[in-house]
Amino acid sequence: MNEQAHTTAPPLTRSSPELVNKLEWVMFFRVVLITLLFGSALALNVGGADPVVNPLRRDFIRLIVGTYLLTIVYALALRRLSRGVVQFAYAQLLVDLVLSAAVVSLTGGSESLFLFMYPLSVLNASFLLFRRGATYLSAVATALVVLQVAREATGWGMAEGPASDAELRDILLSGLANISAVFLVGLLAGYLSEQLRDTGQRLRYASEDLAALRALNEHIITSIRSGLISYTLDHRIIFMNPAAEEITGRDTASALYGDVTRLFPELATLTLPKDRRRLEVSYAHPDGQHRLLGLSASPLRDNHQVVKGWIVIFQDLTPIKEMQAAVQRSEKLAAIGQMAAGIAHEIRNPLAGMSSSIQLLERGEALSPMSQRLLGIVSREADRLNALLTDFLRYARPGPRANDTLALETLVQEVVAVFAAQHGARIEVVTRLGEGLSLQADAYQLRQVLWNLLNNAAEAMPDGGRVDIIARLLPADDSAPERIGLQVVDRGAGMPPEMLNKVFDPFFTTKPSGTGLGLALVQRIVEDHGGTLRVESEPGRGSTFIVLLPVKGRPGEPSAPPAALEARL
Numbered sequence: 107m108n109e110q111a112h113t114t115a116p117p118l119t120r121s122s123p124e125l126v127n128k129l130e131w132v133m134f135f136r137v138v139l140i141t142l143l144f145g146s147a148l149a150l151n152v153g154g155a156d157p158v159v160n161p162l163r164r165d166f167i168r169l170i171v172g173t174y175l176l177t178i179v180y181a182l183a184l185r186r187l188s189r190g191v192v193q194f195a196y197a198q199l200l201v202d203l204v205l206s207a208a209v210v211s212l213t214g215g216s217e218s219l220f221l222f223m224y225p226l227s228v229l230n231a232s233f234l235l236f237r238r239g240a241t242y243l244s245a246v247a248t249a250l251v252v253l254q255v256a257r258e259a260t261g262w263g264m265a266e267g268p269a270s271d272a273e274l275r276d277i278l279l280s281g282l283a284n285i286s287a288v289f290l291v292g293l294l295a296g297y298l299s300e301q302l303r304d305t306g307q308r309l310r311y312a313s314e315d316l317a318a319l320r321a322l323n324e325h326i327i328t329s330i331r332s333g334l335i336s337y338t339l340d341h342r343i344i345f346m347n348p349a350a351e352e353i354t355g356r357d358t359a360s361a362l363y364g365d366v367t368r369l370f371p372e373l374a375t376l377t378l379p380k381d382r383r384r385l386e387v388s389y390a391h392p393d394g395q396h397r398l399l400g401l402s403a404s405p406l407r408d409n410h411q412v413v414k415g416w417i418v419i420f421q422d423l424t425p426i427k428e429m430q431a432a433v434q435r436s437e438k439l440a441a442i443g444q445m446a447a448g449i450a451h452e453i454r455n456p457l458a459g460m461s462s463s464i465q466l467l468e469r470g471e472a473l474s475p476m477s478q479r480l481l482g483i484v485s486r487e488a489d490r491l492n493a494l495l496t497d498f499l500r501y502a503r504p505g506p507r508a509n510d511t512l513a514l515e516t517l518v519q520e521v522v523a524v525f526a527a528q529h530g531a532r533i534e535v536v537t538r539l540g541e542g543l544s545l546q547a548d549a550y551q552l553r554q555v556l557w558n559l560l561n562n563a564a565e566a567m568p569d570g571g572r573v574d575i576i577a578r579l580l581p582a583d584d585s586a587p588e589r590i591g592l593q594v595v596d597r598g599a600g601m602p603p604e605m606l607n608k609v610f611d612p613f614f615t616t617k618p619s620g621t622g623l624g625l626a627l628v629q630r631i632v633e634d635h636g637g638t639l640r641v642e643s644e645p646g647r648g649s650t651f652i653v654l655l656p657v658k659g660r661p662g663e664p665s666a667p668p669a670a671l672e673a674r675l
Contacts, residue, residue: 125191128234129184129198133177136202139226140173165212169205176201195234199243202227207250215258216280224251224284225291236303237296244292248285255281331421336406337366338415341373353399353422355392366418376403376416386423388603394642396603397424431607438612453495461488494623512552514543514577514590521556522575525564532570535560540578545590545657551631558624559594559651566598566649573597580654589637592653601643609641 180198187194206223213220224247231243258277261268269277327334333350337343343366346358354361354369367374372387385401400423406415464485522535556575563573574595582588601609608614612626632639636656643649 125195125234126184129191129195130181132198132230132234133180135230137173137177140170169209173205192235196239196242199227199231199234199239200246202230203243203246203250206247207254210254211257215254216277216284221280221284224288228288228292229295232292232295232299236299240292240296240299244288247288247292251281251284251288333418333420335366335369335418335420336415337418339413341366344415350420353397353420354389370399370401370418372401373403373416373418394644396606397422398427399423435611453491457488457492457495461485461492464488508548508550509546510549511544511546512549514545514592515539517549517552518556518575518577521553521560525557525560529564533564533567534570534572535575536572537575538577539575543577543579543590545655547635547655548631551635555628555631555653556594558628559653562624562651563594563596563598563649566596571597579657586654586656588657589654590657592655593650594653595648595650597648600645600647600649601641602645606641606643610639 184191184194203224206220206227209220209223210218228240228243228247232240235242255277256262258269259274327347330347331349333353334345334347335343335350336345342363343361344363346354346356346361351357351361356369361369370387370389372385385403387399387401389397389399391397399420401418401420403416403418405413406417408414464481467481518537518539522537525533526535560573567573575592576595577590577592580586580589580591610625610629612623614626629639632653632655638654639651641649641651
């Protein structure tokens with residue numbers, strides 16, 4: 107900011123609120139002063155108690171009443187005044203000087219006890235109008251003093267006539283002393299008022315700069331996308347920025363002055379000032395999700411470098427970790443794709459020969475029951491090996507994908523009907539689908555996604571149970587286009603948190619007869635359609651697989667993992 111603007115006070119304007127406020131105080135001070143001075147004179151019976159015999163007492167009463175009336179007129183005029191406030195202030199000060207001159211003239215002239223009212227008026231001028239006002243009023247007050255001295259010296263308008271030579275000397279000395287007092291008061295008051303105004307302006311500008319700097323710091327802290335929490339040495343939270351509220355899912359009002367170790371227990375061991383840690387912690391979000399946060403803690407020091415607490419800056423690393431996992435899966439897929447052709451050639455050809463040979467042997471009539479049983483085992487294992495190889499090739503090298511317009515309700519009902527025919531009454535499937543849902547996708551691959559998810563739910567409930575299929579339209583927002591959210595909810599044993607990160611990995615399975623490619627294939631198909639797949643699960647509460655697919659069928663950027671579309675029943 108320009109330094110000149112900080113040191114030069116702005117001129118008074120015609121409607122300065124500051125000047126109006128000062129005028130109100132001056133009017134109040136005038137009333138109080140006149141009341142005390144003249145009221146005290148009346149109370150002490152200066153000049154006698156009878157106003158008829160004592161004209162001075164009568165004049166005091168008139169001055170008191172006139173001051174009250176004049177102050178009322180001033181106040182009414184000031185309320186209606188929209189411009190010319192400076193001129194109004196000068197008018198008031200000149201009237202005050204004239205009244206002071208009248209009082210001095212009535213109370214003895216150069217010997218009056220009220221000569222101090224001249225410097226007092228100059229002080230008021232410096233208070234209202236600073237150095238310029240004090241200078242002008244000093245000149246006017248000097249002229250009035252000179253006029254009073256000349257009047258007494260010449261006897262003009264005075265009943266006692268001109269002063270004698272001895273009195274004239276005293277009158278001149280008194281006038282000179284009063285003129286000196288007026289000018290000294292004017293110079294000193296003007297200088298001090300200017301210094302006070304400049305100091306006030308510098309303080310005002312400094313306060314504005316400090317407020318602007320504080321606002322800038324607050325904007326910086328509130329605008330950064332990393333969470334920031336500061337807490338005291340006894341682990342009491344004293345600040346949270348909006349990003350910290352968003353990441354932790356807790357608002358400042360509920361978290362302020364709470365124990366930070368309730369949010370991040372790992373910070374309990376952070377005690378020494380030299381400790382500067384970078385931690386990766388698992389955080390249980392209030393929405394039930396477990397997120398991986400990266401924390402960086404540093405000591406919070408005051409101006410004397412004394413540690414008063416800690417500052418923790420953290421970020422949600424969950425999307426980054428998921429991206430890393432996706433990259434790792436892509437790398438695995440690339441390696442698998444290179445080996446897929448060789449595996450198909452090396453395994454399927456011998457497998458076809460083995461199957462043909464087994465079929466020929468089974469037709470023989472000289473086989474013993476034991477040989478027939480063993481050949482049956484070999485045939486079943488060959489079929490199982492062929493199915494594994496088929497899934498493997500489908501996962502590693504998916505075929506071209508169609509982009510047809512599908513009615514989701516029709517497709518779901520078809521898959522549910524086949525599933526119900528296979529599993530009977532052991533598994534109850536309940537569908538809750540939004541009306542008129544349609545999307546552009548490959549019908550065969552989408553049936554395969556739903557079939558694998560239903561089979562996975564059935565395998566999670568070996569004793570039977572209920573599976574819910576829920577679907578609804580999710581409107582477009584800034585992060586994603588219009589999507590259809592589909593979730594399959596089972597009521598099986600659920601999965602621990604450490605298993606959730608591996609459930610979509612190829613060949614990972616917890617089932618004795620599983621290949622570990624079913625869910626991996628589902629994720630591959632969903633991602634090929636530009637969608638996302640995630641799972642929510644807790645031990646004892648079952649699992650929810652959530653599929654988000656774009657309505658238009660165009661691949662889009664994967665968004666942050668959403669929460670379940672509806673609460674698990």
